[in-house]
Amino acid sequence: MIHPHTYIHPNARLATNVKIDPFTVIHQNVEIGEGTWIGSNVTIMEGARIGKNCRIFPGAVIAAMPQDLKFEGEDTIVEIGDNTTIREFVTINRGTKDSWKTKVGHNSLIMAYSHLAHDCVVGNYCVLSNNTQLAGHVEVGDWAILGGMCAVHQFVKIGQHAFVSGGSLVGKDVPPYIKAGRQPLSYSGANSVGLKRRGFTIDKINHILDIYRVIYNKGMNTSQALEFLEEEFPATDERDEIVTFIRESGRGIIKRYSKGSVDEDIAD
Known part of the structure; x- marks a missing residue:
């Protein structure tokens, strides 16, 4: 199940039925749950905690150090829940001493080229469409959907069941259950369809x-x-x-x- 051209640090802890494709690197202090598949050329760095039955596509980088000048090398993690899919070239940075972790819930979909900065919290059943960019400390509630190429300012909160249209610049909090669109980003009614x-x-x-x-x-x-x-x-x-x-x-x-x-x- 693990290709011979994969490097896995001896201290990494992998369930017995994890499948890993060639040219992937797994660092120390990593935990990966049962049934998870990891594609080729993925880098999973120190501090990753990946749940069961996840799918991580080629080129993703999980648990790299925060891009935060205040980071002082503290022991922090990235936590990814069960059944979550992370598509090509997604980057998820680990937390800082502010909250000690970056977290993605279960059954979520993080599409290609998205970035989750340090200390972000993404809930369960969320969809972050292609090239979504979350700055540090962003919170996204359960069932929220962000359209492609959304850019979310640090410390912004997006409520549960909210829908944010593609290409949005999100500088203010988006309350739960609503649609948000236009420029500047504005209330556009309840997310009735969702x-x-x-x-x-x-x-x-x-x-x-x-x-x-x-x-x-x-x-x-x-x-x-x-x-x-x-x-x-x-x-x-x-x-x-x-x-x-x-x-x-x-x-x-x-x-x-x-x-x-x-x-x-x-x-x-």
Whole structure:
């Protein structure tokens, strides 16, 4: 199952049925779970923790040192959950002492040429399309989908079940359950198609839409909208998830699109 032209450090720990193609290098302090396949010319560096039944395609580099000038050689890891696929030439850097790990959940798909910087957390069932670029400390919630060539600013959070259109520059937090598009990146409605595919009822989707109408359409500031939601809307998992996400946002959330709007991060 392991090609003779592969190098595996004696201290690496591999399950018995891992399959590794030629010209791949496995460094020390690496763990790889049962049923995982690793293609040719992959480099898996010190600190990688790869789950069961993963697929890692040619040219990927997992657990390279962070590209962070504050990194001082601390013992950190990359953790990849079961059944996750990592396509060609993906790079995933390990964490720093800020959180000690970079993490990708289970059943996620990281497409070709994507980059996950230090201390990123990508949830379960996520899709990062081709050439997605995550700066350090980015968090992506479960079931989120990022279109191709998205560039995500450091410390940004993307909520669960969100959809971000391809080619987006993501400089603000993207709340859960929504679509985000246009330039500057803006609220474009609920992610109705994705939610239906995942079993959300029409009533739940309409409930989510009603919540976002308060946040984006009622002319309230963010604090007023959150207070209104807590006072006037029934307590549901969706309401509480949205309110908590926005209240804890460090960079502020994306706005509703309006003609002539300018991204304050890149304004002259």
